[in-house]
Amino acid sequence: MKSVVLIYSGGLDSTVLLYDCLAQGIKVRTLSINYGQKHSKELLVAHETTTQLGIEHRCVDLSCLGKILNSSLTITHEEIPEGHYEAENMKATVVPNRNMILLSIAAGWAISTRSDAVAYGAHGGDHAIYPDCRESFADALDKAIQLADWHPVTLWRPYVHLNKTDLVKKGMELGVPFAKTWSCYKGGHIHCGKCGTCRERKEAFSLAGVYDPTTYAG
Amino acid sequence: MKSVVLIYSGGLDSTVLLYDCLAQGIKVRTLSINYGQKHSKELLVAHETTTQLGIEHRCVDLSCLGKILNSSLTITHEEIPEGHYEAENMKATVVPNRNMILLSIAAGWAISTRSDAVAYGAHGGDHAIYPDCRESFADALDKAIQLADWHPVTLWRPYVHLNKTDLVKKGMELGVPFAKTWSCYKGGHIHCGKCGTCRERKEAFSLAGVYDPTTYAG
Numbered sequence: 001m002k003s004v005v006l007i008y009s010g011g012l013d014s015t016v017l018l019y020d021c022l023a024q025g026i027k028v029r030t031l032s033i034n035y036g037q038k039h040s041k042e043l044l045v046a047h048e049t050t051t052q053l054g055i056e057h058r059c060v061d062l063s064c065l066g067k068i069l070n071s072s073l074t075i076t077h078e079e080i081p082e083g084h085y086e087a088e089n090m091k092a093t094v095v096p097n098r099n100m101i102l103l104s105i106a107a108g109w110a111i112s113t114r115s116d117a118v119a120y121g122a123h124g125g126d127h128a129i130y131p132d133c134r135e136s137f138a139d140a141l142d143k144a145i146q147l148a149d150w151h152p153v154t155l156w157r158p159y160v161h162l163n164k165t166d167l168v169k170k171g172m173e174l175g176v177p178f179a180k181t182w183s184c185y186k187g188g189h190i191h192c193g194k195c196g197t198c199r200e201r202k203e204a205f206s207l208a209g210v211y212d213p214t215t216y217a218g
Numbered sequence: 219m220k221s222v223v224l225i226y227s228g229g230l231d232s233t234v235l236l237y238d239c240l241a242q243g244i245k246v247r248t249l250s251i252n253y254g255q256k257h258s259k260e261l262l263v264a265h266e267t268t269t270q271l272g273i274e275h276r277c278v279d280l281s282c283l284g285k286i287l288n289s290s291l292t293i294t295h296e297e298i299p300e301g302h303y304e305a306e307n308m309k310a311t312v313v314p315n316r317n318m319i320l321l322s323i324a325a326g327w328a329i330s331t332r333s334d335a336v337a338y339g340a341h342g343g344d345h346a347i348y349p350d351c352r353e354s355f356a357d358a359l360d361k362a363i364q365l366a367d368w369h370p371v372t373l374w375r376p377y378v379h380l381n382k383t384d385l386v387k388k389g390m391e392l393g394v395p396f397a398k399t400w401s402c403y404k405g406g407h408i409h410c411g412k413c414g415t416c417r418e419r420k421e422a423f424s425l426a427g428v429y430d431p432t433t434y435a436g
Contacts, residue, residue, distance in 0.1 A: 060283060
């Protein structure tokens, strides 16, 4: 694989994948999407990291989709649930079909730039709550993307069998600046430490035995 | 099937499918996308038709995607090619991965509204130039959409084995006001009569033996 379009949120998972690509000498274009998420801080973080690395970064504004896609991540008056990332109430954070929308736009850019693949950092820990992070979904979408155009693009999802603890270990080996990645769903200035994704982040550092440089509230 | 989100361009094919749904008593929500196409007249036509029928219609503005998706349909200085719809030079009109992007957004809205399916008017005549109108693509994407969320949505593509001539005949039976549908890629006030989609339209009426009420230039 020589070139990819990476779905880049500025979070831990996609930043590990970014460093992984660079370590393998793969040319990377990064794509972030503003879909009206409350935690738009991730978009600033994505911009800063890619600027520092000298990597092409595009941010597409799909915030108008917030009008048709119901989710506590996008609806202003709805609270982000607190609790474990895999808990039932976290389903409120699902943005309907978000990943297929992101991946299809990334595939369109990959076709336009004659890239080999779309790189997607979904991992095993996402599976409980988010059906569109699962392997079966990724397999079906990979097939559709390959059939979508005369120029074949594949969906590369190297972490689909790993969990977040594995990614922290991998990031450590690759020298990922974890402190510069953003996970929290709540949109504050520092990580809240209480939402599902903050808890998952903390737990992964702890289980990996890696120092967590994140500043959490409280 | 009780309710669908219909990808609605205001063109002949999706208007036939709209009338087909209504004749079957299916509740329809219609979705149009502004992806920076020169022929934005189709969006006005879609708005007028759905308003007259009292059908919910949303138009999502993705014109910012024109920056990353190369196509003569969206690049201002590039000419729309003239000739037969199935000719090789028509490939310049392909918007990379457009259909997957539209379908994934429609699926997101279908999930949000607990609709049963996304309705998609792709037909057999689209296959030569547009890989993302083919049955194999629709089959793969149907599978991905069904796996994308806890609420299952299917991709309904009832015309994938028909051709445009069949659709003109079907539209005639359903009482579709053909004169109010828009096909031309060029973005003028009347159909140019020369671009691929105008030629395909003319040919379909002629082969179906149905009076063509379209005003063509020249």
